[in-house]
Each structure stands twice: as structure tokens, then as C-alpha cells.
Amino acid sequence: MTYQQVRSTEDxxxxxxxxxxxxxxxxxxxxxxxxxRDAEDHKRVLHRFxxxxxxxxxxxxxxxxxxxxxxxxxxxxxxxxDFLIRTWTPNDRxxxxxxxxxxxxxxxxxxxxxxxxxxxLEVEASYMAVGGEFWVIEQQGQVVGTGAYYPxxxxxxxxxxxxxxxxxxxxxxxxxxxxxxxxxxxxxxRGFLEIWIETASVLKEAVKLYxxxxxxxxxxxxTKRCDRxxxxxxxxxxxxxx
Numbered sequence: 388m389t390y391q392q393v394r395s396t397e398d399x400x401x402x403x404x405x406x407x408x409x410x411x412x413x414x415x416x417x418x419x420x421x422x423x424r425d426a427e428d429h430k431r432v433l434h435r436f437x438x439x440x441x442x443x444x445x446x447x448x449x450x451x452x453x454x455x456x457x458x459x460x461x462x463x464x465x466x467x468x469d470f471l472i473r474t475w476t477p478n479d480r481x482x483x484x485x486x487x488x489x490x491x492x493x494x495x496x497x498x499x500x501x502x503x504x505x506x507x508l509e510v511e512a513s514y515m516a517v518g519g520e521f522w523v524i525e526q527q528g529q530v531v532g533t534g535a536y537y538p539x540x541x542x543x544x545x546x547x548x549x550x551x552x553x554x555x556x557x558x559x560x561x562x563x564x565x566x567x568x569x570x571x572x573x574x575x576x577r578g579f580l581e582i583w584i585e586t587a588s589v590l591k592e593a594v595k596l597y598x599x600x601x602x603x604x605x606x607x608x609x610t611k612r613c614d615r616x617x618x619x620x621x622x623x624x625x626x627x628x629x
Contacts, residue, residue, distance in 0.1 A: 482530035
């Protein structure tokens, strides 16, 4: 097995990045690779020699000042009570899909792996490669929720929040509101100006959350199982010069 020479972390021609995860949601890049397989091979070697360190692999095509929507390889890691909210990894694919599939069935909505839910099975292409993020919520090592967003071509510098689902046992704890607020912060910090959300009227808790969080009814529903769409403008972040 051969390994590529470690390159500058600014070489965006090598989009797969190994990052070392540090406390307080901090991280720094270790090496870049042309493909994920090489990154996984190198990560295994790092774990062998640094077993107490935590490493992750992200897809990072860089970010420019005039294109803030580009994926910047950010890692999410924060806590709410005893819940961990973190960036999705390929190991979460089945567990995340299961949470969403069960939640949809609970409300009589169909799971569409070849349609509206294909993005859950193809997170790398549907989110990471286009400038979005996909998070999972973990409790005692089990995935109990999801939340995501990606850029959309409507409005001005807009994103759509998607796949906000919680397992029944963790609802009613303020987790949904906290997750939404964290998604909004991440979106605002990246320079987006509008958030769109599609949902179904049968998801009464979700509708109540969105409307109480400042989302206004709009038009243009695109997902067949949804009958509501909301829009929320995000004020641009201003920086003051000393």
C-alpha cells in the first residue's frame, strides 16, 4: 500500500481532507488526497500510531470570498444536554436513514429512496459536494435525529433546510428548536441570506416550530409529499473594523 505525500492544506485539487478533531469543536487539517480511499488508508495509519486522537475525513473544495456557498469542509460538533450534534459520516448512512424512515411512517408519509429521500443515501454528492452540511444527533452512541441544508437556486443566496427529524423518544426536550437555531447560525456564518423549508401539514410539531421561529408561508412547493413551504430572510453578518 502506498501513500501520497502530504500536501499543503490549501491545495484544493485534493478535496478529501483528514482533520484532527480537538476539544471545543476545534479541528485542523492534517493532509489532503485526491480520493476518499487514499484518505481512509492514511487515516487508519494515523489511528495506529495515535490511537488516542480523533480524526475525521471531510470533502473540502475550498471557499472564496465571492462564493460563500462553496463547501468549506467544516466540522460540526456541539452538545445540547446529553445529545451530541455532529457532522454526518458514512458510518451514519443506515442509522440516519432509519430515523427518517421511521418518522415518516409514523405520520403516514412514504419513504422515497429513489425520490425525495435519495439525498439521505447519497449525502456526499447531495450535500458535501454542493456546499451543504448534513448533521446527525447522537445520544449514548445511537443516532436519534438528523438535520441538513444545501444551497438552492431560488431567492438570493438561498439554502433549503432539509431532513430535520427526531426519534419519538427524544422529542419534547427543546432539541428541535436548538437544532434549528444551530442550523441557522451555520447558514448565516457562511453568508447565505435566505432559508427555505418545505414540510407537510401533518407534521404539526414541525409547522409550529417553523412558524414560531419567524418562518413565513411562501409558494413554490416542489416535494410531492409536502404541502407547505416557508421562507426566512437572514440578516447579513456585519463586521466592525477597529
